[in-house]
Each structure stands twice: as structure tokens, then as C-alpha cells.
Amino acid sequence: MRAQSSEALVLRGVDFGESDRILHLLLPDVGRLTAIAKGARRSRKRFSGTLDLFQHLRVLVDRRRRGAMARLDGATLLRNFDEIRIDPSRFALGCFLLELLDRLAPEGGARADTQRLFRFALDSLALVSERPVDGALRVLLELRALDALGLRPEFSRCVRCAGDALVRGGAVSFHVADGGVVCGPCAREGEGLLAVHPGTLRALEQGLRFELHQLHRLALGPELLAEARLLLGRFERFHVGVELRSRRFLEERLPAVRV
Amino acid sequence: MRTAPPIDRLVAALKRLPGIGDKSATRLAFFLLGAPDAVGQELGEAIARLKRDIVLCAECFDLTDASPCAVCRDPKRDPSLLCVVEEPADLAAIDATGKFRGHFFVLGGALSPIDGVGPEELRIRELEERVRHGIVKEVILATNPNAEGDATAHYVSERLRPQDVTLTRIAYGMPLGGDLEYADHVTIGLSLDHRRAID
Ligand SMILES: [Zn+2]
Ligand SMILES: [Zn+2]
Numbered sequence: 050m051r052a053q054s055s056e057a058l059v060l061r062g063v064d065f066g067e068s069d070r071i072l073h074l075l076l077p078d079v080g081r082l083t084a085i086a087k088g089a090r091r092s093r094k095r096f097s098g099t100l101d102l103f104q105h106l107r108v109l110v111d112r113r114r115r116g117a118m119a120r121l122d123g124a125t126l127l128r129n130f131d132e133i134r135i136d137p138s139r140f141a142l143g144c145f146l147l148e149l150l151d152r153l154a155p156e157g158g159a160r161a162d163t164q165r166l167f168r169f170a171l172d173s174l175a176l177v178s179e180r181p182v183d184g185a186l187r188v189l190l191e192l193r194a195l196d197a198l199g200l201r202p203e204f205s206r207c208v209r210c211a212g213d214a215l216v217r218g219g220a221v222s223f224h225v226a227d228g229g230v231v232c233g234p235c236a237r238e239g240e241g242l243l244a245v246h247p248g249t250l251r252a253l254e255q256g257l258r259f260e261l262h263q264l265h266r267l268a269l270g271p272e273l274l275a276e277a278r279l280l281l282g283r284f285e286r287f288h289v290g291v292e293l294r295s296r297r298f299l300e301e302r303l304p305a306v307r308v
Numbered sequence: 309m310r311t312a313p314p315i316d317r318l319v320a321a322l323k324r325l326p327g328i329g330d331k332s333a334t335r336l337a338f339f340l341l342g343a344p345d346a347v348g349q350e351l352g353e354a355i356a357r358l359k360r361d362i363v364l365c366a367e368c369f370d371l372t373d374a375s376p377c378a379v380c381r382d383p384k385r386d387p388s389l390l391c392v393v394e395e396p397a398d399l400a401a402i403d404a405t406g407k408f409r410g411h412f413f414v415l416g417g418a419l420s421p422i423d424g425v426g427p428e429e430l431r432i433r434e435l436e437e438r439v440r441h442g443i444v445k446e447v448i449l450a451t452n453p454n455a456e457g458d459a460t461a462h463y464v465s466e467r468l469r470p471q472d473v474t475l476t477r478i479a480y481g482m483p484l485g486g487d488l489e490y491a492d493h494v495t496i497g498l499s500l501d502h503r504r505a506i507d
């Protein structure tokens with residue numbers, strides 16, 4: 050078996066030793082893959098103009114040695130997403146998406162899932178590079194990224210009785226650990242439920258259903274956005290389990306609540 | 309191999325240096341053992357003084373033995389041109405070309421949110437102060453031509469825009485994704501010559 054050719058997205062690059070570079074890649078058929086590019090920082094030929102963050106590449110990758118790190122044998126550039134690197138707010142959102150993928154993308158798994166995830170990654174970066182970014186797009190893309198990574202919050206069916214939470218009446222709330230809404234009759238006193246407006250839930254539900262390239266059309270008012278942000282933030286902190294480092298710069302550039 | 313503890317200690321210390329493995333460290337240790345006393349003493353003293361005698365230049369934040377450094381003190385340099393780089397090694401690479409006769413400013417890295425490096429971790433406030441109080445007319449953003457370097461250049465220019473100063477970015481004679489530190493003199497010279505206004 051020779052080195053395989055594949056598309057790849059660069060999620061992260063770390064300089065290693067004197068002249069190597071370790072890449073965290075997302076591949077359509079494999080999911081997340083760590084590979085080493087030997088001599089990448091000195092030799093200009095094999096990796097010319099590649100191995101940079103956000104780059105959509107065609108790579109030659111050698112995964113023959115079991116248990117050892119995959120080796121990158123070559124790369125050519127397919128798309129650079131220039132607009133992300135020259136706009137600090139786009140860069141902040143782009144880095145946040147890359148970090149989510151880098152932390153949560155599976156290594157291996159069903160091909161249909163990894164292919165869907167790869168598609169999502171490229172489409173979301175295209176959206177970030179082509180549309181003006183703001184707090185609303187940031188919240189919606191965060192939601193879609195979690196969904197693509199298999200962490201989809203439930204916004205309409207009650208996680209207890211499976212009834213339509215918005216129809217069953219009474220106050221609606223969100224249970225962070227159970228990852229979904231709880232209808233009025235099912236809610237128990239003192240279990241730390243997060244009260245939410247039905248409008249917020251409907252908007253987030255729409256955010257899950259919209260085509261990705263249409264996402265910027267979904268208008269979210271400031272109050273709704275603030276509530277969505279809070280809910281999603283808690284959901285993410287609980288289910289992702291790690292604090293994302295890129296969140297700080299993201300909050301600075303694209304706060305969901307304007308201050 | 310069994311060796312005496314003083315040798316082991318030196319070998320262990322040498323092995324922490326980049327590119328030095330077990331074999332090289334042992335060879336160096338035995339070389340020092342056999343060499344005249346002065347060789348070891350000079351090396352030891354140079355290492356000991358390295359941290360003690362190196363300071364940050366208060367104007368450009370380069371590593372130097374005196375602040376302000378020789379470059380910042382040089383009256384033949386043009387103080388209206390300020391070249392902003394990520395690291396001291398980049399400053400050295402640009403200065404070695406002899407092509408640039410202005411002043412420098414070392415940011416201390418590039419924006420890298422994924423590594424937890426935001427604007428507060430860089431010397432952006434200091435740069436704003438420097439431009440505000442100086443006689444700088446043009447700021448040349450010579451951060452590395454990779455994603456983090458590009459983003460940093462645009463972020464810094466956004467911060468400096470309120471001030472009356474021309475903002476330029478080194479041109480891409482540099483290979484995309486590259487590192488200034490590894491580029492040759494001709495390439496760096498060309499990218500300075502062909503710098504463009506940043507928007
Ligand atoms: Zn229920
Ligand atoms: Zn200086």
C-alpha cells in the first residue's frame with residue numbers, strides 16, 4: 050500500500066524539533082488525524098505554501114506504520130480562505146470553529162459521519178469568509194458545530210415525556226445535563242433548570258434546520274441572542290468538558306450581547 | 309555505561325539542549341573533561357552571564373546587553389520608519405539583510421487564540437504608546453506570512469488606524485505559510501521593497 054491521497058483541512062499546526070511540523074488534520078474518510086511533515090519548515094518543495102491554518106489541501110498521507118504517527122508526504126493547496134486571515138473577527142470565529150473540531154472530531158468512525166463533518170467544516174469556513182460576521186452568526190455556527198460533532202441539544206421535545214414542550218403549556222425550561230427542554234408538567238422544583246422563552250427555543254430549532262449557507266438570514270433580537278448564548282454556553286461547557294482557549298478572543302471580537 | 313555523578317550531571321544538562329542526544333552529550337562531556345581548564349571555565353561563565361546580562365530594550369523590546377539597544381541608539385537610522393516583527397529572531401533576519409534602515413518593534417509573538425494567545429499577551433499597548441509619542445510616519449507590519457501573522461498584522465493595523473500613520477504590510481515575495489527566520493536575504497529584501505498599504 051502506498052501513501053493515500055485525500056482532501057484535508059488544517060485544524061492546527063505545531064512546530065516540532067528543528068524543522069518538522071505536526072499537523073492536526075480533518076479528513077473526509079478518516080476524521081481527525083495527526084500527521085508529521087518532516088522538514089516542512091526548511092524544505093520549500095514538497096509543502097510549498099501549505100500547512101497553514103484554515104487551508105483546504107489535497108494531501109498525500111502515509112498511515113502504514115501501526116501505532117506510529119502518520120506521515121505527510123506532500124500537500125497542494127485547494128483553498129486558502131484568505132478572508133478569514135485578514136479580518137480579526139472572522140479569524141476569531143474561524144479559530145473557535147477549528148478548536149471545537151480539533152478537540153471533538155472523532156479519530157475514525159462511520160464514513161458517512163466523518164464525511165458530513167468534513168463538509169460542515171468547509172461550508173462553515175466558507176460562510177465565515179463570505180458573510181459579515183456578528184454575534185448572531187457566531188451563536189448559530191456554534192450550535193451547528195456542536196450538532197455536526199454529535200452534540201445536538203433538543204429544543205422542541207421534552208426530554209422527560211417526549212411531548213412537544215411548547216404545546217404542553219406552562220413555563221418551558223432547559224436541562225443542561227440532559228441536553229434538552231423540559232415541559233411545564235415534567236419540571237421538578239429545585240433541579241437547577243434554566244428558564245427560557247419559547248421564542249428562543251423556536252429560533253434555535255430553526256438554526257438547526259436552516260441550510261448552512263442561509264444561516265445569516267436568521268434574525269435574532271438582542272434579548273433572544275443573549276438567552277441563546279447563555280443556554281448554549283452552559284450546554285457546551287457541560288458536554289464538551291473543556292474550556293476552549295479561543296473563546297476569550299471570540300468574546301472580545303463577537304460578544305453575543307453588545308455591551 | 310557507568311560514569312561518575314559529576315559527568316552524569318553534565319550529560320543530563322546537555323541533553324536538554326535542542327538537537328543534542330545521549331551520544332553527543334556524552335562526547336561533549338568527555339571533551340570538556342580532557343580540554344584545558346580555560347575552555348570549561350569560559351563556557352560556564354558565558355552561560356551564567358547569558359541570562360544575567362541580557363535585558364529587553366525598553367524601546368524595541370529586542371534582546372540586548374544595553375537599553376536602549378545599539379539599533380535604537382543609532383543616529384543614522386530613520387526613526388520615522390517602524391518595522392513590527394513577532395520575535396527577536398525575525399528582527400535579526402531583517403536587520404542582517406542591511407536593506408532596512410529604520411527602527412524595529414518586537415511584538416512578542418502573534419495572535420493565536422487556539423494557543424490562548426490574545427492581544428493582551430502581545431505588546432500592542434506598548435506599540436500604540438510608541439507610535440503615539442514617537443515620530444513614526446510609517447509602520448511596516450513584518451509579522452510572518454502565515455495565518456496567525458496575517459491576522460496579527462490586520463489586528464495591529466486596526467488598533468493603530470486612529471493614529472496619523474501609514475500602515476504597510478510586507479509583500480509576499482515570502483512563501484505563504486512561511487517563517488521570516490528561515491527566509492534568505494534576497495527574499496526578505498524583496499518583500500520589504502514591495503510592501504503594500506494595508507486596508
Ligand atoms: Zn414533559
Ligand atoms: Zn532597541
